[in-house]
Amino acid sequence: MKNIIKFLLIVVFSSGCSNDFIELTPFADANAVDFFKTANDFEVAVNAAYDVLQDGRLYGSGFEFLLEVRSDNGTFDDPASDVGQPFNIDKFQVVPSNTIVEGAYDALYQGIGRCNVILSRIEGVGIDQAFADRIKGEAKFLRGLFYFHLVQLFGDVPLITTEISVSETANIKRDPITEIYGQIEKDLTDASNGLPLTYPTSEAGRVTSGAASGLLAKVYLTQNKFSLAKLELEKVIHSNIYSLLPNIASVFSPSNEMNAEIVFAVRSAKGGDEGRSLAFDYTQNPTIAEDLLNAYDPTDERLPLVEYVTVSGSRKVPQKYFDTLSVLNDVGTDIAVLRYADILLMYAEVLNEEGYVDNDDSTAFQNLNMVRERAGVLPYTTLELVNQVTFRDAVLKERRLELALEFHRWYDLKRTGTALSTFSALGIEIQECKLIYPIPQDELDVVQDPTRFPQNECY
Structure with a gap:
């Protein structure tokens, strides 16, 4: 997983930012049509779909601004850096030509395009059926993840589930969020049912059925489908494959990747083509919000993980993403997409939404407190969380x-519908229509x- 065959990726899946939907169709010539003949060809193809996740426009860097700097966790106060584009994201002043927004949109559809090609061509090739089912499951999970980000970031977007030509993009339309979520649910359900629970160590990092169920639960939770989310979370918990590590810092150690707490992660390897830039690199000017740092109890073992540490010279990153630099000035730390702690907190949340239980030993309290106590802070009791509302607020804070x-x-x-009130409490008034980004102007x-x-309202 950390060593993707670069030559084949360049020849078969080459694409870049452009002013059209070319990312939806990675194949540009007739030679590519004949590429898919063997099981190895499809494995290379699905590796290329994974590869999009660590792209600098997504988990490699772009999400740092779109999801954390945009939230109350991070700030970016330099209006001159990068033509003010990160600053404008932080201050809710984004315009449709913002290249960080444009880059994420393009990369997500690039990933969808790669998945669509795999799913369009894998039937009838004559490869082992079990292997084909696994490849389809991986591609469907990835397509579901790409689309989940798209609807969260942009709202209504084009729903494209087949390989299409460049000329066909002229007829593309924005489809309702409900249709997008329907497809995401179908893809992740198929992936959960068709993928293995585990892989050999050499294949660590590939999507498992547990990862598909975990993401599906998050999708259901986002839509307030609590009973459905509960069923998927119980699949992950009752699989007995994942667990909290005793020491929270060890979860993020570069020498302990793909540990028992990692349900799914974006993998990378430093010192070569698979390395990536430092997340939250201090030289790029993002700052961890004081409001976040002050939210931790001084004894909370998670606090040091979000504080900056020096990597080299003026380069600093939060401890959570620390790694020694390679000779090529890159790092290889994986980025967790789903952790078992996330699963436990989602489970506590859905149980509370189904009905608050006034009992310190209830499953909801147990799951919430497992995460807290691992961090070295005192558990909650019914004396503090006296009803469904206070429990709900506690889970959001713990997350x-x-x-x-x-x-x-x-x-x-x-x-959770708390974005506007959260920023208002910080003295920042925002319009509800700015909870999603503009569709890129191109x-x-x-x-x-x-x-x-x-275009989206407000833009």
Whole structure:
């Protein structure tokens, strides 16, 4: 997983930012049509779909600004840096030509395009059926993850589930969020049912059925489908594959990747083509919000993980993303997308939403407190969390403390309906229509039809 065959990726899946939907169709010539002949060909193809996740436009860097700097966890106060584009994201002043926003949109559809090609071509090739089912499951999970980010970031977006030509993009329209979520649910359900529970160590990092169930639970939770989310979370918990590590710092150690707490992560390897830039690199000017640092109890073992430490010279990163630099000045730390702590906190949340239980030993309290006590802080009791509302608020706060800088906070604020009030308490008044980003201007310029492809309100 950390050593993708670069030559084949360049030849078969080469693509870049452009002013059209070219990312939806990675194949540019007839030779590529004949590429898929063997099982190895499809493995290379699905590796290329994984590869999009660590792209600098997504988990490699872009999400740092779109999801954490945009939230109350981070700030960016330099209006001159990068032509003011990170600053404008932080201050809710984004315009449709913002290249960070544009880059994420393009990369997400690039990933979807790669998944669509795999799923369109894998049937009838004559490869081992079990292997084909695994590849399809991986591609469907990844497509579901890409689309989940798209609807969260942009709202209504084009729903494209087949390989299409460049000329066909002229007829693309923005589809309702409900349809997008329906497809995400189908993809993740298929992935959960078709993927293995575990892989050999050499394949660590590939999507498992547990990862698919965990992401599906998050999708259900986002839509307030609590009973469905509960079922998927119980699949993960009852699999007995994942657990909290005794020491929270060890979860993020570069020497302990893919540990028992990691349900799914974006993998990378430093010192070569698979290395990546430092997340929250201090030289890029993002700052961890004082409000976040002050939210921790002084004894909380998670506090040092979100404080900056020196990597080299003026380069600093939060401890959670620390790694020694390679000779190529890159790092290889994985980025957790789903952790078992996240699973436990989601489970506590859905149980509370189904009905608050006034009992310190209830499953909801137990799951919430497992995460707290691992961090060295006192457990909650019914004397503090006296009803469903106070329990709900405690879970949201705990998610912020536990998952800080892991790209969850902005989505959590949105789905719980607390974004506007959270920023208002900080003295920042924002419009509800700015809870999603603008559709990139270059996409609007290609379609040129505001009826079926309109810009989002506020932009």
